[in-house]
Structures are given as structure tokens and as C-alpha cells.
Amino acid sequence: MAITFEEFRTAFQRNITTPQGHDYARLVHRWSPNEEGKPLLVVEPLLEKDVSWAIRYANLNNVEVAVVAGGHSFMGASSSNGGMQIDLRCVKQVYVENERFGADGILSVQGGASIGFFGWLLGGGAGWAMGKYGYAVDSALSARVALASGEVVTASLDENPNLFWALRGAGYNFGVVTSLKLRVEACPHRIFFALLAYQTSEFEALIAASAEYAKTQGGEDSLGIIYGTQDAFGGPGESMLLILYYHGHDEAEARRRFKPVMDIPHMPLRCGMEWLTAACDLVESTIPYTRRYADSTAMADMSFDALKPALRKCAPGTDKAEDEDEAIRLCKDIISEIHGKQEQILGLRDHRWGSVYPNGALLPGTEASYVFGDRYPRLQEVKAKYDPGNFFHKKHPIEPLKR
Numbered sequence: 001m002a003i004t005f006e007e008f009r010t011a012f013q014r015n016i017t018t019p020q021g022h023d024y025a026r027l028v029h030r031w032s033p034n035e036e037g038k039p040l041l042v043v044e045p046l047l048e049k050d051v052s053w054a055i056r057y058a059n060l061n062n063v064e065v066a067v068v069a070g071g072h073s074f075m076g077a078s079s080s081n082g083g084m085q086i087d088l089r090c091v092k093q094v095y096v097e098n099e100r101f102g103a104d105g106i107l108s109v110q111g112g113a114s115i116g117f118f119g120w121l122l123g124g125g126a127g128w129a130m131g132k133y134g135y136a137v138d139s140a141l142s143a144r145v146a147l148a149s150g151e152v153v154t155a156s157l158d159e160n161p162n163l164f165w166a167l168r169g170a171g172y173n174f175g176v177v178t179s180l181k182l183r184v185e186a187c188p189h190r191i192f193f194a195l196l197a198y199q200t201s202e203f204e205a206l207i208a209a210s211a212e213y214a215k216t217q218g219g220e221d222s223l224g225i226i227y228g229t230q231d232a233f234g235g236p237g238e239s240m241l242l243i244l245y246y247h248g249h250d251e252a253e254a255r256r257r258f259k260p261v262m263d264i265p266h267m268p269l270r271c272g273m274e275w276l277t278a279a280c281d282l283v284e285s286t287i288p289y290t291r292r293y294a295d296s297t298a299m300a301d302m303s304f305d306a307l308k309p310a311l312r313k314c315a316p317g318t319d320k321a322e323d324e325d326e327a328i329r330l331c332k333d334i335i336s337e338i339h340g341k342q343e344q345i346l347g348l349r350d351h352r353w354g355s356v357y358p359n360g361a362l363l364p365g366t367e368a369s370y371v372f373g374d375r376y377p378r379l380q381e382v383k384a385k386y387d388p389g390n391f392f393h394k395k396h397p398i399e400p401l402k403r
């Protein structure tokens, strides 16, 4: 039976914003402006039943739905043009089930808890301590999922186990996950965290030392590099920011592990023992919000030769370019340069791991069958059971198996 908009609004009793609403710009904002859409409705559920009701209304009226948790995704995956945006950013309850706060235990989180948590986890969830604890999704014990019919089910090893399997990596394809139960590990000590800036003259040595470090990388440490067309103070120039993370409590051991990269001349922006929560916020709070253009990511072996042609295209001050079209063209150029290297090194259709990382490798036009590799047929079966009408199709849409 159809539901009219008036019936929907009366029973929903939560915020509904239209393009004329004063909060509309904030709600459609995404990490990168080119990922923003123009939905006709933005709904902000607070409870599971609100999510279910919004889905039922949209499905019965053929309204496209996009779900947003943190808004960090690529390909407009959480944005809609002309449809409904289900905005989970106001659903932020977190419960810890253990004897004392801070010990190992079970954590229950709702849809919008923390920035980007749900989208990040449902596509895998790679983080600094991944070598020790695995992907974030490995810690999932169960999920509540609002399906296209509006029915809400539990997915776990015991209930709907195939859906639970599918959620862990392709989780944005079957329904709206309204809450997750996770196993958590305590981190009662400070960890080593560093943010170091390197000048252009050190780039080649830094990439080589990082590749060397990767050969002996342990389960508790990781390294990331950000290239920027600014110097370390935000002035004209170029720089590379190195992020170092060691999950142990021994600073001397951390410095021993990272010696090859720390021996190269650099300017430390932050370097020492930090509480984990402080380290999580450091990157976003240290890097200024410049103009952004997200297109896709590429994976390749890390070598200076692979990166050099792309880096040479980054004129200092690119991010301040007056001509926006020119800046976007340059970004696309740089990305295709790296994609070209990726094809050359790995062979796009003959990837050595057989599939790619759903949160990361989003080449334009990448098909789900390529992303999920030999797991795709099983995902199609799960899709046929839980979302036969392909209602949730915004990111790597899975074609339901035809019976």
C-alpha cells in the first residue's frame, strides 16, 4: 500500500530537510565537494524504526536512497540527486559492555557514531593497528540491518549468517546498518605517533627508505605518506608529510623501527608518545582544509620512479589555483598517471591478490565483479535473498542472482 508524503512526515517525527531548508548546505556537505549531491529530501532518523519507515516510504514511491555516515566516500556513494538522503550523523549512541570502562569488552555503536565509522567499517576498515588487530570489520560480532522492505533483521554467525558474511566488506549493498556490536581491545598505554615534514630534496631518499622499511614492517607499526603542494608551514613549495604509528608502549623500540626514515633530515611537527584518541585526531587537525577534489585511488608498488611523473605535474601552489577547472584537470592527470603505473606494474585485470580493497581502489567504472573477485557469485546469491530489487546500489552495485 502506498504511503503519501504527508503520512510519512506525520509518522516520522524527526528532521526532514528540503533544498529550501536552512540546514540543507551542511547536510549535503561531503569531505570532497565534488562528491556532493542535491537530494530532494534529507531525513535524520534517531531510532531503528525511523530508518525502517524512511526506507519503506522511499521504496514504495520509487525514490532513490543514499545513506551517509561520515561522507568520506568516493563516486558520490553517499549522495543522491533528486532522491532521499538518510543521514545517520545524528545517531551517535555508543554502549560499552564490560566490567570497567577501558578494559577489553563489547562495544555497541549506532549508525553515525564517530566520523565515517560505518562506511569505513562496512568496506573493510583499514587502520593504524591493522597489523595487530586486523580490519575493523574483523571485530564485528553482529549487526542490525534495515532491509529494502523496511524489515529489520539481525545478522551474526547464528542469525542470517550469509548476510553477516556479506556485510563484512560489501556491507553498503544490502540495507542500512543501524547498529553494530563489536569486540574491542583496550589500549591502556600511550602509543608512538609522529608527523614529520620533508623537503623536496629528500623525497627520493624518503620513498626509498619507506620501501626498505616496508620489508621489515612489524604487526604493530605502520607508515603513511601525504604529498602536499605546500611547505610544512602552509607556504608555497612542496612537502611530504610522514605519519608514523607504533602500537607498543616503548618509545625507544619505535624509534629503532623507524630509524631509516627518521635519519633523513626532516622537521618534526609532532613526535612522541600520545594517547590513541589524540593520535586519531592529529592528521585531520594538522592538515588545513584546502580545496579538495576526490576522484579515485590507485594501488601500486611504492617506488620513486612510479611517483616521479605524477609529482612533477604538481606545481607548487596547485591547491591555490585561481582556475578551478585547470586545478581539476591537473588532479585527474596526476591520478591517471598513477593508474597508468598501476596497470604497468600490476596489470589491471590480473591483480596479484585477485580482488581489490573496497574502501580504497575505486577506479572510475570499476565493476563489483572486479572488486569482489571470486566472492562475487556468493554475494549475488545473498543480494537475491536480501535485496532482490537492487534498492541499495550506490557503491559497487551487486547484480542479484537470477533464479
Ligand SMILES: Cc1cc2nc3c(=O)[nH]c(=O)nc-3n(C[C@H](O)[C@H](O)[C@H](O)COP(=O)(O)OP(=O)(O)OC[C@H]3O[C@@H](n4cnc5c(N)ncnc54)[C@H](O)[C@@H]3O)c2cc1C
Residues within 6 Å of the ligand: 031, 066, 067, 068, 069, 070, 071, 072, 073, 074, 077, 078, 088, 111, 115, 116, 117, 118, 119, 120, 121, 122, 123, 124, 125, 126, 127, 171, 172, 173, 175, 176, 177, 178, 294, 359, 360, 394, 395
Ligand atoms: C581522507 C580520507 C582518508 C581515508 N583513509 C582511509 C583509511 O585509512 N582506511 C580505510 O579503510 N579507508 C580510508 N578512506 C576511505 C573511506 O574509509 C571510505 O571512503 C569509506 O566508505 C568512508 O566511510 P564514510 O562513512 O565516511 O562514508 P559515507 O560516504 O558516509 O559512506 C560510504 C558508503 O557506505 C554506505 N553507508 C554508510 N553508512 C551506512 C550504513 N549505516 N549502512 C549501510 N551503508 C552505509 C554509504 O551509502 C556509502 O555507499 C579514506 C577516505 C578519505 C577521504
